[in-house]
Amino acid sequence: MEAFWNNIRKVTPYTPGEQPKTENVIKLNTNENPYPPSPKVTEALESIGRLRMYPDPAASELVGAIADYKGLKKEQVFVGVGSDDVLAMCFLTFFNGKLPILFPDITYSFYDVWAELFQVPYELQKLKKDFSIDPEDYKKKNGGIIFPNPNAPTGVDMGLSKIEEILQENPDVIVIVDEAYVDFGCESAVSLLEKYPNLLVVQTFSKSRSLAGLRIGYAMGSSALIKALNDVKYSFNSYTMNQPSIVLGKAAIADEAYFQDTRRKIMETREWFKGEMKKLDFHFPDSKANFIFASHERIPASQIFEAARRENIYVRYFNKPGIDNYLRITIGTHSEMESFLTFLRTFIGKTV
Amino acid sequence: MEAFWNNIRKVTPYTPGEQPKTENVIKLNTNENPYPPSPKVTEALESIGRLRMYPDPAASELVGAIADYKGLKKEQVFVGVGSDDVLAMCFLTFFNGKLPILFPDITYSFYDVWAELFQVPYELQKLKKDFSIDPEDYKKKNGGIIFPNPNAPTGVDMGLSKIEEILQENPDVIVIVDEAYVDFGCESAVSLLEKYPNLLVVQTFSKSRSLAGLRIGYAMGSSALIKALNDVKYSFNSYTMNQPSIVLGKAAIADEAYFQDTRRKIMETREWFKGEMKKLDFHFPDSKANFIFASHERIPASQIFEAARRENIYVRYFNKPGIDNYLRITIGTHSEMESFLTFLRTFIGKTV
Numbered sequence: 001m002e003a004f005w006n007n008i009r010k011v012t013p014y015t016p017g018e019q020p021k022t023e024n025v026i027k028l029n030t031n032e033n034p035y036p037p038s039p040k041v042t043e044a045l046e047s048i049g050r051l052r053m054y055p056d057p058a059a060s061e062l063v064g065a066i067a068d069y070k071g072l073k074k075e076q077v078f079v080g081v082g083s084d085d086v087l088a089m090c091f092l093t094f095f096n097g098k099l100p101i102l103f104p105d106i107t108y109s110f111y112d113v114w115a116e117l118f119q120v121p122y123e124l125q126k127l128k129k130d131f132s133i134d135p136e137d138y139k140k141k142n143g144g145i146i147f148p149n150p151n152a153p154t155g156v157d158m159g160l161s162k163i164e165e166i167l168q169e170n171p172d173v174i175v176i177v178d179e180a181y182v183d184f185g186c187e188s189a190v191s192l193l194e195k196y197p198n199l200l201v202v203q204t205f206s207k208s209r210s211l212a213g214l215r216i217g218y219a220m221g222s223s224a225l226i227k228a229l230n231d232v233k234y235s236f237n238s239y240t241m242n243q244p245s246i247v248l249g250k251a252a253i254a255d256e257a258y259f260q261d262t263r264r265k266i267m268e269t270r271e272w273f274k275g276e277m278k279k280l281d282f283h284f285p286d287s288k289a290n291f292i293f294a295s296h297e298r299i300p301a302s303q304i305f306e307a308a309r310r311e312n313i314y315v316r317y318f319n320k321p322g323i324d325n326y327l328r329i330t331i332g333t334h335s336e337m338e339s340f341l342t343f344l345r346t347f348i349g350k351t352v
Numbered sequence: 353m354e355a356f357w358n359n360i361r362k363v364t365p366y367t368p369g370e371q372p373k374t375e376n377v378i379k380l381n382t383n384e385n386p387y388p389p390s391p392k393v394t395e396a397l398e399s400i401g402r403l404r405m406y407p408d409p410a411a412s413e414l415v416g417a418i419a420d421y422k423g424l425k426k427e428q429v430f431v432g433v434g435s436d437d438v439l440a441m442c443f444l445t446f447f448n449g450k451l452p453i454l455f456p457d458i459t460y461s462f463y464d465v466w467a468e469l470f471q472v473p474y475e476l477q478k479l480k481k482d483f484s485i486d487p488e489d490y491k492k493k494n495g496g497i498i499f500p501n502p503n504a505p506t507g508v509d510m511g512l513s514k515i516e517e518i519l520q521e522n523p524d525v526i527v528i529v530d531e532a533y534v535d536f537g538c539e540s541a542v543s544l545l546e547k548y549p550n551l552l553v554v555q556t557f558s559k560s561r562s563l564a565g566l567r568i569g570y571a572m573g574s575s576a577l578i579k580a581l582n583d584v585k586y587s588f589n590s591y592t593m594n595q596p597s598i599v600l601g602k603a604a605i606a607d608e609a610y611f612q613d614t615r616r617k618i619m620e621t622r623e624w625f626k627g628e629m630k631k632l633d634f635h636f637p638d639s640k641a642n643f644i645f646a647s648h649e650r651i652p653a654s655q656i657f658e659a660a661r662r663e664n665i666y667v668r669y670f671n672k673p674g675i676d677n678y679l680r681i682t683i684g685t686h687s688e689m690e691s692f693l694t695f696l697r698t699f700i701g702k703t704v
Binding site for chain 1: 354355356358359360379382384385386387388389393397400402403404405406407433434436437440444445446447448449465466468469495496523524525526549550558562563564565566567580584587588589590591592594595596597600
């Protein structure tokens with residue numbers, strides 16, 4: 001091996017979820033929204049303009065639209081290239097202590113990847129048997145705390161009173177609530193921001209606003225924490241948000257009626273789908289997200305996963321201890337879920 | 353100060369160039385292209401589609417288009433959110449040694465920012481009196497080398513034979529040639545890739561392809577080096593390139609005639625502008641970029657900068673030792689440069 005390899009960073013490459021390129025598939029594996037973004041987004045496409053110029057490095061129009069919508073000051077909002085970018089910047093900015101940061105053992109699969117990349121010590125906290133987070137586990141000395149609410153890939157949510165319990169015990173470290181799926185029926189911690197200067201809430205346009213293809217995520221917190229994030233971001237890449245993201249993101253926020261309508265449809269489909277899945281002998285924790293995390297009484301998840309894939313139906317399977325008999329199934333349109341159920345009925349009939 | 357600040361990263365915030373929001377300005381301060389992107393880019397806007405789905409994390413269509421255009425394999429191209437993102441990833445991936453990396457003392461202002469952020473030791477190499485890079489300075493033990501060609505903010509280029517001299521002396525470290533401005537009349541090091549497995553060449557769509565607003569940069573190198581970059585990128589954020597960037601970037605590459613036409617116009621305007629500036633007693637190193645780095649015989653650069661700004665003409669002034677009497681002037685359209693010259697004639701007449 002050439003000597004120049006000595007100084008090259010060694011990482012275990014992360015493999016993102018499958019993105020099939022064929023057209024005729026039912027794609028329920030990456031928690032996208034089955035509805036297109038607001039028609040106002042498509043209209044705004046024509047006004048993108050100015051592609052030859054650098055975008056506003058502060059993305060002020062988008063930041064302003066989010067702040068107004070959330071009832072915050074502009075200085076309390078940070079935007080990035082999807083919540084992955086925002087969360088990675090958070091790890092780099094806020095987790096520089098010697099004590100381990102704490103997060104659940106079953107959770108968003110990027111947390112340990114970032115911790116490894118930025119050499120942040122971490123300690124996993126076991127979920128309870130019912131997949132819920134026990135606030136007691138977050139009452140020891142630590143270098144910071146992060147968890148999704150609702151949690152992924154389980155879909156289980158935690159009430160605000162439990163989140164406050166964690167915050168009250170941890171005034172000396174940054175606590176990040178990752179709310180990627182919060183708009184599908186779970187309470188947001190944004191209301192706690194005023195009371196806790198060490199709280200940061202992260203959300204995204206990828207799920208409830210149907211804009212995974214644009215890559216927009218954002219963090220909300222005290223203006224001092226947001227400034228710390230911006231300082232790191234500006235040291236890294238000033239112009240992270242491109243002009244289409246700024247213009248189309250703002251248009252999405254402006255269409256409140258469409259947002260309410262599509263998220264309601266997804267929640268309705270989810271509740272109906274839960275009932276159908278129970279009839280087919282699946283069990284799953286009650287989900288407040290746009291997916292359910294389901295296991296069959298008799299048939300191994302890996303078998304269902306492979307069989308569905310052969311029928312061009314993509315769901316997500318994680319071959320990891322503790323969750324290797326579960327499927328994470330995104331809530332698509334009613335008709336997509338019907339197709340999936342039809343497949344399941346046939347497959348289970350043949351297999352059992 | 354609350355205890356949670358102890359673990360927050362301390363950085364000196366970087367301030368990007370001014371982005372005036374009013375309409376009636378002549379903006380020659382951030383090296384954008386005065387011509388709109390190819391009309392094919394605007395047409396492609398309508399086909400962006402699929403905003404609700406995650407973009408292809410490998411951005412294969414864009415990577416493929418660039419690889420075909422450059423005569424490389426797909427595995428030899430890495431794309432990122434502007435060349436700033438690509439270069440930051442390069443620092444993180446390739447500069448992990450204990451010896452200092454080397455770059456010029458007068459150069460792109462982000463190199464030392466990234467080195468500080470990622471704690472990479474570095475040593476500045478003085479430019480020669482004529483602002484050129486001396487290859488002799490890059491023949492000592494080091495942890496890696498990076499320089500722009502042509503250099504910024506000077507616009508001075510280095511011939512391929514000198515670049516090869518540096519490569520031949522440094523087989524054990526990664527050498528990065530940052531070619532943000534290469535399309536305006538300078539020789540690219542892409543032709544050396546086959547011979548030097550430790551060479552990486554970085555280019556951008558922001559200048560010669562008029563797409564600063566989209567944020568597309570790319571690195572070219574051996575497939576092994578590109579894999580190392582991708583491994584780090586996937587550990588960070590899988591979906592960095594949004595759908596508009598992928599679709600519109602590909603459309604820009606497809607319109608070769610437009611690319612050749614606009615870059616020729618800029619080079620012609622630059623050469624004519626050089627002559628006019630000499631008549632007004634400016635001196636400057638000969639530039640191969642879409643800007644010139646000029647100093648007036650009698651009037652301090654800071655004065656000209658302020659006076660131009662009052663007339664809504666934006667050029668860039670760096671208040672740094674060694675270059676604090678220079679202005680970096682982007683080449684706009686012929687008519688924008690005429691306006692700037694008219695301003696200069698009046699201002700110099702009044703001042704001297």
